[in-house]
Each structure stands twice: as C-alpha cells, then as structure tokens.
Amino acid sequence: MTSTSEAKGIGKNEESCSFEKIIANGQFPGNPLLPEFTRLYEQYKKIARHAEDMTRENQRIKIQLVEMSRSLELTTRIDVMTGLANRRDILGKIEQEFSRALRHQRTFSVILADIDGFKRINDTHGFNAGDELLVEIANVLRGSIRSEDICSRWGGEEFLFLLPETGIEGAESVAQKIHQSVSMTEFRVNKPGIRVTISLGVCEYNQGQTTFECIANAEQALQQAKQSGKNRYCVAAQPVQPSVVNGEPACT
Numbered sequence: 708m709t710s711t712s713e714a715k716g717i718g719k720n721e722e723s724c725s726f727e728k729i730i731a732n733g734q735f736p737g738n739p740l741l742p743e744f745t746r747l748y749e750q751y752k753k754i755a756r757h758a759e760d761m762t763r764e765n766q767r768i769k770i771q772l773v774e775m776s777r778s779l780e781l782t783t784r785i786d787v788m789t790g791l792a793n794r795r796d797i798l799g800k801i802e803q804e805f806s807r808a809l810r811h812q813r814t815f816s817v818i819l820a821d822i823d824g825f826k827r828i829n830d831t832h833g834f835n836a837g838d839e840l841l842v843e844i845a846n847v848l849r850g851s852i853r854s855e856d857i858c859s860r861w862g863g864e865e866f867l868f869l870l871p872e873t874g875i876e877g878a879e880s881v882a883q884k885i886h887q888s889v890s891m892t893e894f895r896v897n898k899p900g901i902r903v904t905i906s907l908g909v910c911e912y913n914q915g916q917t918t919f920e921c922i923a924n925a926e927q928a929l930q931q932a933k934q935s936g937k938n939r940y941c942v943a944a945q946p947v948q949p950s951v952v953n954g955e956p957a958c959t
Contacts, residue, residue: 726751786860788838789845797859797867798918804871805918816878816911818868819925820848820885823904823937825864832897839896840903844889851888852881867922875911875942882907882940890938906932907940 726748735741784796792800804815822828822844829837841864848858848866861867868885870878886905893900908929912921924943932941 723755789842789860791845791849791866792857792859794859794861794867797857797861797869800857801869801918801922804869805912808912808914812914813872814874814912816870816873816875816909817921817925818870818878818882818885818907818909818940819861819922819929820866820868820905820907821929821933822864822889823906823933825903828901828903832901836896836901840894840901843892843894843896844903844905847888847892848885851885856881867925873911875909878909878911879940879942882909886938886940904938906937908932908943909940910943 726744729735729744784793785791786793801815801817807813808815822841825837825840828840841860845858845860845866848868852858852868852870855871856873857869857871859867859869868881870881873881886907889903889905893902906929908925908927908931910921910925910928912918916924928941928943932939935941
C-alpha cells in the first residue's frame with residue numbers, strides 16, 4: 708500500500724493526504740465502498756503521475772523550442788562558415804544606422820573589401836584550403852575593427868563593414884588597419900603558409916543618399932582599388948591622390 712509521504716509526492720495537496728489517510732488508517736473497516744474508493748484512488752495516483760510526467764515533458768519541449776527558436780534566429784543572421792554577420796543581417800543594421808543618421812543628423816561609413824586573387828588560391832590549393840583561408844581571414848578582420856563596428860561576409864570573398872557614427876577620416880584609419888593586418892598575416896591553411904592581400908572601397912554616408920547608393924559607391928571605390936593595382940584602399944567620391952603604400956601606388 709502506498710505511504711502517506713508517497714501520496715504527498717504525487718499530488719502534493721491536502722486532498723491526496725486525506726484520501727491516503729482514509730485507506731491507511733482503517734477508519735471504515737468493512738465498509739463496502741472502501742474497495743471501490745481504494746481502486747479509484749489508485750487510478751487517481753496513476754493519472755497524477757502521468758500529469759506530472761507530462762508537465763516535465765512539456766517543460767523540456769518548451770526549453771527545446773526556445774533554444775531552437777534562438778538557433779533559427781541566429782542562422783538567419785550569421786554566416787555559417789565564418790561566423791560573421793551575413794548579408795541579410797548587415798543590411799538590416801545599415802538600415803537602422805541610416806534611420807538614426809536621419810533622425811540625429813549624424814553620419815556613418817561603410818567599407819567593402821575583397822580578397823585579391825582568391826580564385827588563384829582555390830585553383831592552386833583547392834577549395835578546402837580556400838574555405839579555411841576565408842575562416843582565418845574573417846578572424847583577422849574581426850580583430851582589426853573597433854568594438855562598435857560590424858564586419859559581415861557580403862558574399863564569396865567579399866566583406867562589408869559598417870562603421871557607426873564614423874566620418875571619412877575615421878573610416879580611412881579603419882581601412883588602413885584592415886589592409887595592414889591582412890598583408891602582415893601568414894595564414895596557416897597550408898605549409899609554409901599563404902599570404903594574401905586585400906582591396907577595399909571606403910564610403911561615408913552623405914545626406915540624401917540611400918543605403919544602396921552608399922554601398923554602390925563603396926563598390927565603385929573597391930573597383931577603383933582593383934583597377935589601380937589591388938592591395939590598397941580607395942575612398943569614394945573624392946579625388947584620387949597618388950601616394951605610396953608598401954612601395955606600391957594606392958588611392959587614399
């Protein structure tokens with residue numbers, strides 16, 4: 708026969724304790740209703756245990772659903788390979804920064820970067836090495852920007868940076884650091900290692916532009932950097948002044 712403590716563990720209410728006492732204390736010996744009462748109480752305990760099991764299972768499933776929801780949300784915002792923000796996420800953040808710039812008459816800048824000669828790396832070392840290189844480059848890029856900046860994988864070997872509340876001078880400083888960090892790194896995807904360079908286009912948002920026009924201007928500046936010999940950064944909508952960076956002409 709079930710003890711009073713077990714009954715408390717099942718129902719954890721006064722009714723359960725009362726029912727258990729009726730059966731355990733023999734208050735109604737010989738009563739013809741007692742066997743039926745006992746049978747009904749045993750059924751009640753089974754249902755109560757089942758309800759507790761269902762409650763625990765429901766809580767477990769609820770926790771799994773919350774975790775799955777977070778994972779699904781994360782996969783819509785993160786590039787799986789590099790762990791950087793993806794194209795969808797960075798566009799949303801640029802739109803938010805655009806709205807804030809309009810409200811508070813502030814500015815921001817974007818930088819579009821492309822790994823030089825990436826196809827040659829794939830052709831020479833294989834696509835697996837190319838993928839590993841992108842992961843290593845993503846880590847270098849992430850470490851080359853300020854805490855308030857956002858680095859995203861724009862597509863393929865292209866990366867887009869959002870620099871909130873940053874004018875063109877600050878954006879150039881960030882672009883220079885990115886350029887130098889990549890140039891100075893030996894990526895360990897192969898032995899003795901691979902060295903690559905990066906080209907960048909820098910653009911400051913101007914009042915009256917749309918976000919897509921700002922990104923398009925950064926794209927034009929990137930193409931200018933590529934056409935000027937790669938391994939450099941160029942600034943959109945500004946006169947190109949020849950200078951020397953690492954012994955090569957660059958637009959700054």
